[in-house]
Amino acid sequence: MPLKIVYKPHTLHFRKEAGTSRGVLTQKTSWIVIVTDSEKPGVAGYGECGPLPGLSVDDIPDFEAQLADVCSIFNELDLDVFPFNLGIILEQLIPENLPSIRAGIEMALLDIMNGGQRMLFKNGFSGNSEGILMNGLIWMGSYENMLAQVEEKLSQGFTTLKMKVGAIDFEQECRILEAVRQRFDKNTITLRVDANGAFTAENAKERLEILSAFDLHSIEQPVKAGQHELMADLCASSPVPVALDEELIGVPNYRDKFALLKKLVPPFIILKPTLLGGFTATSEWIEIANRLHIGWWVTSALESNIGLNAIAQYTASFNNPLPQGLGTGQLYTNNFDSPLTVENGYLYYRKAVAWELPGHALAEPV
Numbered sequence: 001m002p003l004k005i006v007y008k009p010h011t012l013h014f015r016k017e018a019g020t021s022r023g024v025l026t027q028k029t030s031w032i033v034i035v036t037d038s039e040k041p042g043v044a045g046y047g048e049c050g051p052l053p054g055l056s057v058d059d060i061p062d063f064e065a066q067l068a069d070v071c072s073i074f075n076e077l078d079l080d081v082f083p084f085n086l087g088i089i090l091e092q093l094i095p096e097n098l099p100s101i102r103a104g105i106e107m108a109l110l111d112i113m114n115g116g117q118r119m120l121f122k123n124g125f126s127g128n129s130e131g132i133l134m135n136g137l138i139w140m141g142s143y144e145n146m147l148a149q150v151e152e153k154l155s156q157g158f159t160t161l162k163m164k165v166g167a168i169d170f171e172q173e174c175r176i177l178e179a180v181r182q183r184f185d186k187n188t189i190t191l192r193v194d195a196n197g198a199f200t201a202e203n204a205k206e207r208l209e210i211l212s213a214f215d216l217h218s219i220e221q222p223v224k225a226g227q228h229e230l231m232a233d234l235c236a237s238s239p240v241p242v243a244l245d246e247e248l249i250g251v252p253n254y255r256d257k258f259a260l261l262k263k264l265v266p267p268f269i270i271l272k273p274t275l276l277g278g279f280t281a282t283s284e285w286i287e288i289a290n291r292l293h294i295g296w297w298v299t300s301a302l303e304s305n306i307g308l309n310a311i312a313q314y315t316a317s318f319n320n321p322l323p324q325g326l327g328t329g330q331l332y333t334n335n336f337d338s339p340l341t342v343e344n345g346y347l348y349y350r351k352a353v354a355w356e357l358p359g360h361a362l363a364e365p366v
Helices: 063-077 086-093 099-113 143-155 170-183 204-214 228-237 254-264 279-291 305-316
Strands: 003-020 023-037 044-049 136-138 160-164 190-194 218-220 242-244 268-271 295-298 340-343 346-349
Touching (some): 003 099, 044 099, 063 086, 086 279, 099 279, 136 143, 160 170, 228 242, 279 295, 295 305, 305 340
Parallel strands (some): 190 218, 218 242
Antiparallel strands (some): 340 346
């Protein structure tokens, strides 16, 4: 049953500007890959290659050409894919410097291997009997806007809030955290913050000390990635537990992953499968973290509902009790139909979907 891949770009438009320490996003392009089996008409596996601008290793000008080359090679080989050879195909067919392509094709192959029903991982979540505890994300914005987002998330039943810091005035960000803490203690509302590398070697320790007054669960990536001596010092000395995020990007080799975590010894790591090279690669990080007694959770990276569905099902396979970061499904005006819904701070899989790709024909690699 030789499999074939086609792909199509799809530009997602944000409902409102999404502010991060790296700038403001108004749209994002993902490439949807579809795997079909010539012996099973009507059956298809869907995946999403969604490099994140300014962050992904494969955020490159010729991304689509690279994707076309990978798909062409795949189609020429007339491959059959089974659980035992999936990892081999991904590693040998797709260069390690194209992590989002590995992630998207792995999603599509897992989907078609499981019957093309958008159920990549069979567990309590995909069986609609269990939900995934989530954090509510507070995007960067004005003081008033961020406070309004806090109120909205609290009204939706979230008990863990994650706030982006590093773009507006630091004192204003602290005022927002203080406003939450004046109403709710750490046993009622858990607070996480994400600096996206916005702090510097000169101000990081001072700011972490100030932030510690708000009983924070953790701070993601306080300084830019690649400053290993500084980061190791912060992981060891910070009064707010440090979670590595961007630090993990561009580290595909198992030995290098192990060496990095053993050197930095972070309390937590944050896993974004699209940026790390897919589920096989992410599972390596999880295995190493568990061996080194490092906590972890999974977050999405602005994927459409196609990628988010796959990532949520994968995440549920581990029964991780920590809140996960998978609440990005409502960001876009032109997202795909979703099998997921958020209820009282939990993510649930509620229905099967049949995705349509309007706009223009799928690209046949040549």
